[in-house]
Amino acid sequence: xxxxxxxxxxxxxxxxxxxxxxxxxxxxxxxxxxxxxxxxxxxxxxxxxxxxxxxxxxxxxxxxxxxxxxxxxxxxxxxxxxxxxxxxxxxxxxxxxxxxxxxxxxxxxxxxxxxxxxxxxxxxxxxxxxxxxxxxxxxxxxxxxxxxxxxxxxxxxxxxxxxxxxxxxxxxxxxxxxxxxxxxxxxxxxxxxxxxxxxxxxxxxxxxxxxxxxxxxxxxxxxxxxxxxxxxxxxxxxxxxxxxxxxxxxxxxxxxxxxxxxxxxxxxxxxxxxxxxxxxxxxxxxxxxxxxxxxxxxxxxxxxxxxxxxxxxxxxxxxxxxxxxxxxxxxxxxxxxxxxxxxxxxxxxxxxxxxxxxxxxxxxxxxxxxxxxxxxxxxxxxxxxxxxxxxxxxxxxxxxxxxxxxxxxxxxxxxxxxxxxxxxxxxxxxxxxxxxxxxxxxxxxxxxxxxxxxxxxxxxxxxxxxxxxxxxxxxxxxxxxxxxxxxxxxxxxxxxxxxxxxxxxxxxxxxxxxxxxxxxxxxxxxxxxxxxxxxxxxxxxxxxxxxxxxxxxxxxxxxxxxxxxxxxxxxxxxxxxxxxxxxxxxxxxxxxxxxxxxxxxxxxxxxxxxxxxxxxxxxxxxxxxxxxxxxxxxxxxxxxxxxxxxxxxxxxxxxxxxxxxxxxxxxxxxxxxxxxx
Numbered sequence: 312x313x314x315x316x317x318x319x320x321x322x323x324x325x326x327x328x329x330x331x332x333x334x335x336x337x338x339x340x341x342x343x344x345x346x347x348x349x350x351x352x353x354x355x356x357x358x359x360x361x362x363x364x365x366x367x368x369x370x371x372x373x374x375x376x377x378x379x380x381x382x383x384x385x386x387x388x389x390x391x392x393x394x395x396x397x398x399x400x401x402x403x404x405x406x407x408x409x410x411x412x413x414x415x416x417x418x419x420x421x422x423x424x425x426x427x428x429x430x431x432x433x434x435x436x437x438x439x440x441x442x443x444x445x446x447x448x449x450x451x452x453x454x455x456x457x458x459x460x461x462x463x464x465x466x467x468x469x470x471x472x473x474x475x476x477x478x479x480x481x482x483x484x485x486x487x488x489x490x491x492x493x494x495x496x497x498x499x500x501x502x503x504x505x506x507x508x509x510x511x512x513x514x515x516x517x518x519x520x521x522x523x524x525x526x527x528x529x530x531x532x533x534x535x536x537x538x539x540x541x542x543x544x545x546x547x548x549x550x551x552x553x554x555x556x557x558x559x560x561x562x563x564x565x566x567x568x569x570x571x572x573x574x575x576x577x578x579x580x581x582x583x584x585x586x587x588x589x590x591x592x593x594x595x596x597x598x599x600x601x602x603x604x605x606x607x608x609x610x611x612x613x614x615x616x617x618x619x620x621x622x623x624x625x626x627x628x629x630x631x632x633x634x635x636x637x638x639x640x641x642x643x644x645x646x647x648x649x650x651x652x653x654x655x656x657x658x659x660x661x662x663x664x665x666x667x668x669x670x671x672x673x674x675x676x677x678x679x680x681x682x683x684x685x686x687x688x689x690x691x692x693x694x695x696x697x698x699x700x701x702x703x704x705x706x707x708x709x710x711x712x713x714x715x716x717x718x719x720x721x722x723x724x725x726x727x728x729x730x731x732x733x734x735x736x737x738x739x740x741x742x743x744x745x746x747x748x749x750x751x752x753x754x755x756x757x758x759x760x761x762x763x764x765x766x767x768x769x770x771x772x773x774x775x776x777x778x779x780x781x782x783x784x785x786x787x788x789x790x791x792x793x794x795x796x797x798x799x800x801x802x803x804x805x806x807x808x809x810x811x812x813x814x815x816x817x818x819x820x821x822x823x824x825x826x827x828x829x830x831x832x833x834x835x836x837x838x839x840x841x842x843x844x845x846x847x848x849x850x851x852x853x854x855x856x857x858x859x860x861x862x863x864x865x866x867x868x869x870x871x872x873x874x875x876x877x878x879x880x881x882x883x884x885x886x887x888x889x890x891x892x893x894x895x896x897x898x899x900x901x902x903x904x905x906x907x908x909x910x911x912x913x914x915x916x917x918x919x920x921x922x923x924x925x926x927x928x929x930x931x932x933x934x935x936x937x938x939x940x941x942x943x944x945x946x947x948x949x950x951x952x953x954x955x956x957x958x959x960x961x962x963x964x965x966x967x968x969x970x971x972x973x974x975x976x977x978x979x980x981x982x983x984x985x986x987x988x
Contacts, residue, residue, distance in 0.1 A: 325353045341369045341378045348385035352536050356389040356574045363389065380409035380418055384425055391429055394576040394609070399429050420449040420458055427465060431472070432577050440469040460489040460498065467505055476509050483509070488775075491759055494736045497538065500529035504542050511549055520549045540569035540578055547585055556592040563589060580609035676776040680708060682731070682760075682769050687711065696754075696778050698747035716743035716751055731760060731769045738774065741783075753783040821938060824986050826850025828975070829934040831984045835974045836930075845897025846927050853903045853931060856886030880915045883907050902927040906935055909966040929968035933959055933975050936967070938986070952979065 328350075331343050344366035348359045363385040370379035383406035391399035403425045410418030427442030443465045450458035467482035483502050490498045507522030523546045530538040543566035550559035563585050570578035583606040590599035676693025680686075685708050694701050697714065704710050715723055719742035730738035738758045743751040758774030829850045833843045860882055864875050871879065887904040905919060905928035912920030914932075924932075940955035956976055963972040978984040 322353050325350055337369055338373050341366055341373065341375055344369070345378060345381050345385060348382060348389070351388060351392065352573060356392045359389040360386060376409050376413050377415060377418065380406040380413075380415075380422070383409070384422060387425055387429070391432060392573070392575050396429060396433055400426070403429060416449050416453050417455070417458075420446045420455070420462075423449065424462070424465065427469070431465075431469060434472075436469050436472045440466065440473075443469060456489055456493060457495070460486040460493070460495075463489075464498070464501060464505065471505065471509055471512070474512070476513055479505075479509055491761065492737045492757060496529055497533055497535060500526040500533075500535075500538060500542075503529070504538070504545055507549075508545055511545070511552070516549060516553060520546070523549065536569050537573060537575075540566045540573070540575075543569075544578065544582060544585070551585060551588050551592065554592060556589045559585070560589055576609060580606055583609065678711065678774050678776070680772045680774070682772060685709075693776060696776065697744055697752065703747065714744045716745070719743050731772075733760075733767060738772070741779065752778055753780045755779045821942060822851050822854055824942075825853065825931065825934045825938045827987065828938060828984065829930050831978055832930050832934060832971060832974050833927075835978060835983070836970065838926075842897070842927070845895065845899060846902070846930060848895065848897065849899045849902040849906075849927060850931060850934065852890065852899075853886065853906050853935065854882065855889060855903075856882030856884065859885045880907070884916045898925060898927065901925055902931060904928075906931040908932065910968060911965055913966070924968075929971050933967050933971045937975065941986070 325347065328343055328347050332340055335343060344362045347354065348363035348366060351359065354362075363382045366382035366385075367379055370376070370382060383402045387399040387402035387406065389399075390396075390402065403422055407419065407422035407426065410422055423442045423446035427439040427446065430436075430439040430442065443462055447459065447462035447466065450462055463482045463486035467479040467486065470476075470482060471479040483505055487499065487502050490502060503522045503526035507519040507526065509519075510516070510522065511519035523542055527539065527542040527546065530542055543562040547559040547562040547566065550556070550562070563582055567579065567582040567586070570582060583602050587599045587602035587606060590596070590602060676696045677690040678693055679688040687706050687708050687710070689701065689704050689706065689710075691701055694704055712720075712724075723740055723742045726735075726740045727738065729735050736759075738760075739756065741753060741755050744754050746752055755777045756774050757776075758772060760769040760772045762771040763769050826847050827850075830843050830847050833846050838846070857879075860879055864871065864878060867875070883904050883906060887900050890903065891900040893900075902925055904916070905914075905924050908914035908917070908919045908924050908928060909932070910920055910924070910929075912918050914920075936959060937952075937955045940950045940958060941952050943949050956979060959967050959972045960976060963969050
């Protein structure tokens with residue numbers, strides 16, 4: 312996320328992105344423009360709209376649908392910030408349509424979240440809830456933990472706005488578990504803030520203030536302007552409801568200043584409402600009325616509605632100085648909230664039970680370990696996963712350890728101890744556990760120590776477990792299938808080399824030595840190990856096409872005639888035709904086909920040149936020439952390594968790739984490579 316100082320000076324990242332626009336191609340500009348269009352904490356909404364519109368134009372020119380949809384979403388956010396909710400909805404829907412057409416799950420989820428947010432700002436909370444639930448379903452399919460937790464937070468926000476506090480607490484609790492596992496401090500702060508809002512609504516004011524101040528402390532650490540503004544707003548709400556206007560004012564002022572910097576009309580509007588409450592409590596009714604009018608005008612510009620009857624009534628009361636009626640109404644409202652608090656206390660007491668139901672519904676087992684006493688609470692689902700009942704398992708850590716497979720126990724203890732000592736932020740391990748029937752099941756365990764004493768000693772840990780036996784079985788079957796395929800492939804290569812060796816022992820030895828040199832060159836050039844494997848295979852069989860060359864030509868003790876040489880030049884194509892149907896995981900057939908091609912296009916069989924040659928073929932070509940020149944041939948003795956290296960050096964950049972030649976020369980010069988007998 313791009314950060315912005317209070318002074319409005321652009322961040323280093325934004326300045327770098329703007330400079331990058333002048334140095335990249337039009338196609339590359341699309342990604343840069345989209346990043347700038349999303350810099351909502353650094354650039355004004357108008358600037359972001361301009362960048363998004365440029366990204367759309369370029370995306371259409373290059374037929375980049377995904378980038379176009381991303382730009383649509385950035386436009387929607389910008390218009391939502393300046394209060395044009397109707398336009399923002401239109402852009403979000405266009406973005407969603409494209410993401411659905413290209414089947415981009417991440418983009419679909421983001422568009423659904425944006426639509427939900429737009430409805431949320433319009434106070435259409437039931438519709439927002441619907442979009443957030445759809446986004447959650449998409450993210451659960453792709454196992455996007457960050458996205459899932461964020462969707463849970465948004466669902467909690469919508470439920471809270473509809474006063475369904477028990478549901479909101481459930482969503483926040485689930486999100487908090489994931490965010491703590493991911494060690495996502497900024498999101499943890501967001502959840503603290505939301506929990507504070509719940510407790511404020513239900514009358515637990517001190518608890519609410521503690522959560523809001525904890526959230527604000529984290530936000531200031533990360534200099535997250537939007538979250539600071541939002542949390543200051545919530546702290547101010549606490550003090551206003553507690554009739555402490557002087558404590559509330561600094562937080563209102565800070566929140567308003569940041570929201571104006573960010574051009575977020577929704578939060579600007581809400582802060583003007585709090586200013587009206589502040590001035591009302593200070594008995595400065597003239598300023599209170601002005602702030603209320605500012606709030607009303609912003610509401611009207613955002614939602615295109617007439618001022619509500621409540622605002623009109625309030626204005627009349629201010630004008631006629633009948634403040635007593637307004638105070639009486641708010642007193643009645645407070646009494647209604649106190650009554651509602653009594654109804655929600657029972658729901659709050661049952662929240663832990665509902666959380667357990669949610670975990671069970673997801674097929675997860677849970678154990679809660681009091682490390683100081685050694686006692687463990689095993690959930691019913693945890694026991695059921697292994698075929699036990701809760702009565703079968705003694706509530707101690709020793710019960711858990713006794714079910715470990717002997718081969719997994721040592722590693723499992725090391726991982727658990729590392730987390731208890733604070734070496735790892737999250738505990739995660741896979742191991743086998745014995746069921747009641749005696750079979751072994753693979754278990755994935757993830758959890759965290761969430762309570763330590765002042766010295767850092769762990770006191771309490773909670774772990775979730777899932778049975779992953781079927782997944783492990785699938786992985787094993789896949790591994791066995793891959794090994795079988797590898798054996799088949801190696802058998803094919805061995806059969807090909809034996810076929811060449813039977814007909815022409817020289818060619819077989821030549822291929823092996825060429826493969827050795829080619830692999831040494833590739834390794835020195837930094838090629839990855841997997842790519843080097845492909846080069847070795849190509850080297851070992853690169854002359855297999857010579858099985859179609861008449862034997863009297865291969866062993867002729869004199870220089871070949873033009874006709875005979877033309878027959879020899881067919882062997883790369885013949886080799887390609889033999890191996891092209893073998894499904895190698897590397898471009899073996901094309902490498903073999905090109906090993907007699909040359910950088911300047913004078914090679915054979917197709918006269919390819921320059922970048923048309925595969926990197927593997929350029930290496931093989933040099934190795935082939937060097938080995939051939941130092942080897943005895945029927946029509947001449949060995950020319951020696953010095954003459955071979957002189958050949959590739961003189962024709963570097965003409966016939967042979969310059970970098971490959973340089974590396975080859977260095978290998979022989981330093982003694983890092985020499986041919987085996």
